[in-house]
Amino acid sequence: MSEASVIHDIGYQRYTGPRLGRLQVLTAMYVHGLRAAFGFGRSAKAKIFPWMVAGIVLLVAVILAAVRAQAGIVALNYVQFADAMSWLVILFVAIVAPELVSRDMRSGVLPLYFSRPLRAADYVWAKFAALVTGVWLLLGVPQLIMFLGAAFTTKTGMRGVWNEVGDLLPAWAYSVLWAVVFAAIGLLIASLTGKRAFAAGGIVAVFLMTTPVVGVLSILPSTDAQQLSGLASPMTLVAGVGTWLIPASNIGLDLGRFGVVYLIEALALIATCLLLLLARYRKVASL
Amino acid sequence: MQNVSRWYGNVVAVNDITMRLEPGVTGLLGPNGAGKTTVLHMMAGFLNPSKGTVTLDDKPTWRNPEVYRHLGLVNEREAVHGFLTAEEFVVANAKMHKLPDPKAAAARALDLVEMTEAKDRRIGTYSKGMRQRTRVAAALVHNPRVLLLDEPFNGMDPRQRMHMMTLLHSLGERGHTILFSSHILEEVEQVSGTVQVIVAGRLAASGDYREIRRLMTNRPHVFAVQSSDDRRLAVALIAEKSVSGVEIDATGLTVRASDYGSFTRALPRIALGEGIRLRKLLPSDESLESVFSYLLEA
Amino acid sequence: MPVSLIVTDALTKTYGGRVTALSDLTVTVEPGVIGLVGANGAGKSTFIKIMLGLLAPSSGSVRVFDIDPTVNPDQVRARVGYMPEHDSLPPDVSAAEFVTHLGRISGLPRTAARERASEALRHVGLYEERYRQIGGYSTGMKQRVKLAQALVHDPDLLLLDEPTNGLDPAGRDAMLALIHRIGTEFGISVVVCSHLLGEVERICDSLIAIEGGRLLRADRISEMTAASDVLAVEVSEGTDALAEALTKLGLTVAREDRLLLVPLESDAAYDRILQAVADLELPLHRLDQRRHHVAELFATKETADV
Structure with missing residues (x-):
């Protein structure tokens, strides 16, 4: 007795499964962004730049860890390390922010996103979170390696490890600050153009142009001016906040009593960039 | 155009085309990238053929400023200064042609495209159709015998297109030679029956597309037939030599005729002979679209 | 009472007080395949954006599936699939990946997104090509990807903006046949924006003609081609x-x-x-x-x- 023959119905099926809410959609967008930042899910070419930068930063961290392990010298502490890597962070942001944001603009994909249950604000938050995470990983993982190097070679046992943890955690927070400030600025600039090269150039230019201003201000005769000079550039701004909040880090900036000003400006800068980003995408979504 | 080819390095844009344009409206047809714009630009004297000759009245169009007196070209994309009014723009063109009375010529051209009322407004305020018509006026201001248009209906809404079609039609009737390119067959069908079909740089066919269809004798003509007794008619038709196939369904008959001439004469005779009333006879594959797709397969 | 697909009442949208994209548009759209013609540029994209809740009308109201898109845009967008007119695809990802990603952005869980993306690509006729990067696709294939992403989340309404744009006659036939199938077999309503009236006559069963922002006519195609x-x-x-x-x-x-x-x-x-x-x-x-x-x-x- 043979089985009856049948033609299976592979026509269009309706979907009756669950539909997830805004949070999951935002998370999906975030994960997508984070993967795109490091070139996953795309061609090999897309992986070169971010991993090259990450590689250099890691290498420096490894060398520092090795030096500390061998010779006991702390060439750079965790916080100073982050500062030292500032230009690499800028390079990373200059490459990744356009990948996250300019690419979508250029390919015209935004209408496909905004015709879905994804608000303009959700889009911005997801991309921002992805870039912040990316930059934080860029700094935080090497810092972790430095920590591990120190922890495994410490001569003072658990107390030594605990000390290191006490140094690492604020440094991680410092890395988060770097990430947030630079991601905000980088995304804002990148969102202004669909051409990745222009965006990258624009980001680097902003940082390049503000640095000399700091230099000029810092040689003015007034001590106030000198102490406030760091406000003019994002890098020194972040360093200033770090100096004020983590005095043990010895970044080497003299802020006088203006530490709190640095913090306020940093927060204002982040808020402004984000608000502008949100406004921009709300406009773009209705275009 | 005589044996014209045009290449860019390894890319052969136009391959050995010989074409003759007569007064009236001709549609230059082909898929995107087939070489239509290249052909138009060579005719307008903007490009030189890599091989062969392009002539107007036996004078070459390349490097021959004289020929611009007889030619007008309306490009597909052209930036028109938004701050000028239509009148200013067309008058400027008239002056460039060194016409004796630029204002009068411009007025005539604008009247031809029905832009007289709006001519004093800035071009920036115009709709797409109006802008297009302004450019046509500018191309017509020196009363050229030949008008070349590249994708003139692009992006126009139905009413604007109809206006443009009527305009081209009337110009053709006045004796101008008009060649317009398009990849939208529906548009071409409505303006002109005469076509030049370009596929991948080669001229696939010229002439009236219905006649072109009849030239395709290796393809049976397909007709839709409705009558008072379809099945009996089907039986009678299949007995006929010129019929290669008959299909019957709820809407009527689909008849394939291997010999167009014999079938079209036989059908009335057969229907009358059987006492069947013929209600509908419609050629199903004579549309420009079918002809075109057959040409593409060649 | 069955819910009408789209209902507008005196819908008006002016930009900056000068440009009137839509003016006093009152129309009821029943399920089926509907052609939207005549409105070029401003009118058409304005209408689509208002339906998707991306723009608020200057005056008048609109309801899609009896939901107000200005109040509940997410609900409307979850049930609508949009196929834009212009290039909208990133060149350096594969169709499979892209459509899956968009499925997730529509709220589908990961496995469901993958499966439905695969099915959507099959229904639009993309087979092995789907694993290659979109940058290498022909126009016809790109149009199909755009259609697939509109289908992936199983919408109840498709908004197709000039779906046969840039396609050669064979491609156009294929796309029109596909749209017809979707409208009839799949049971999804389709609004087709097109400037090619012949196409519209062919596959649509009703029509909305807008001109200068105003409703010119809304009727069944059978009435207009009597x-x-x-x-x-x-x-x-x-x-x-x-x-x-x-x-x-x-x-x-x-x-x-x-x-x-x-x-x-x-x-x-x-x-x-x-x-x-x-x-x-x-x-x-x-x-x-x-x-x-x-x-x-x-x-x-x-x-x-x-």
Whole structure:
């Protein structure tokens, strides 16, 4: 007795499964962004730049860890390390922010996103979170390696490890600050153009142009001016906040009593960039 | 155009085309990238053929400023200064042609495209159709015998297109030679029956597309037939030599005729002979679209 | 009572007080395949954006699936699939990955997104190509990817903006057949924005014609392409002789290019024409009741400001 023959119905099926809410959609967008930042899910070419930068930063961290392990010298502490890597962070942001944001603009994909249950604000938050995470990983993982190097070679046992943890955690927070400030600025600039090269150039230019201003201000005769000079550039701004909040880090900036000003400006800068980003995408979504 | 080819390095844009344009409206047809714009630009004297000759009245169009007196070209994309009014723009063109009375010529051209009322407004305020018509006026201001248009209906809404079609039609009737390119067959069908079909740089066919269809004798003509007794008619038709196939369904008959001439004469005779009333006879594959797709397969 | 698909009431949208994209638009759209014609540029994209809740109307109201998109845009967007007119695809990802990603952004869980993406790509006719990068696709393939992403989350309404843009005739046929299938077999309503009236006549069952932001006409296609009471006859030679013969038989004959137009006063007209053609042994090329065309909508009025 043979089985009856049948033609299976592979026509269009309706979907009756669950539909997830805004949070999951935002998370999906975030994960997508984070993967795109490091070139996953795309061609090999897309992986070169971010991993090259990450590689250099890691290498420096490894060398520092090795030096500390061998010779006991702390060439750079965790916080100073982050500062030292500032230009690499800028390079990373200059490459990744356009990948996250300019690419979508250029390919015209935004209408496909905004015709879905994804608000303009959700889009911005997801991309921002992805870039912040990316930059934080860029700094935080090497810092972790430095920590591990120190922890495994410490001569003072658990107390030594605990000390290191006490140094690492604020440094991680410092890395988060770097990430947030630079991601905000980088995304804002990148969102202004669909051409990745222009965006990258624009980001680097902003940082390049503000640095000399700091230099000029810092040689003015007034001590106030000198102490406030760091406000003019994002890098020194972040360093200033770090100096004020983590005095043990010895970044080497003299802020006088203006530490709190640095913090306020940093927060204002982040808020402004984000608000502008949100406004921009709300406009773009209705275009 | 005589044996014209045009290449860019390894890319052969136009391959050995010989074409003759007569007064009236001709549609230059082909898929995107087939070489239509290249052909138009060579005719307008903007490009030189890599091989062969392009002539107007036996004078070459390349490097021959004289020929611009007889030619007008309306490009597909052209930036028109938004701050000028239509009148200013067309008058400027008239002056460039060194016409004796630029204002009068411009007025005539604008009247031809029905832009007289709006001519004093800035071009920036115009709709797409109006802008297009302004450019046509500018191309017509020196009363050229030949008008070349590249994708003139692009992006126009139905009413604007109809206006443009009527305009081209009337110009053709006045004796101008008009060649317009398009990849939208529906548009071409409505303006002109005469076509030049370009596929991948080669001229696939010229002439009236219905006649072109009849030239395709290796393809049976397909007709839709409705009558008072379809099945009996089907039986009678299949007995006929010129019929290669008959299909019957709820809407009527689909008849394939291997010999167009014999079938079209036989059908009335057969229907009358059987006492069947013929209600509908419609050629199903004579549309420009079918002809075109057959040409593409060649 | 079954819910109408889209209902607008005096919908108006002006930009900056000068440009009126939509003006006092009142229309009820029933499920099916609907053509949206005439509105070019501003009007069309404004209408789509308002439906998706991306723009608020200046005045008037709109409801999609009986939901107000200005209040609950997410609910509307979850049930609508949008296929934009212009290039919208990133060149450096594969279709499979891209459509899956968009499925997740529509709220589908990961496995469901993957599966439905795969199915959507199959339904639009993309097979092995789907694993290659989109940058290498032909226009036809890209249009299909855009359609697949509109289908992936199983919408109840598809908004297709110029779906046959840039396609060659074979591609257009395929796309139109696909849209027709979606509208009939899949049970999804489709709004097709097109400037090609022939296409619209072919696959749509109703039509909304907008002009200058205002509603020109909203009707079933069958109403607009009704048969008139005129018969068109075409013979590939001997048109004059036939015209004479028919006139002698007492029929009023009008000439239009190659066609002879004869009023259809009674069925006897068919027989008389056939007899005349057979007597003259002329090749009969066409015999048909003239039908109205959607294009006639745009031919009647005279507007200077077009």
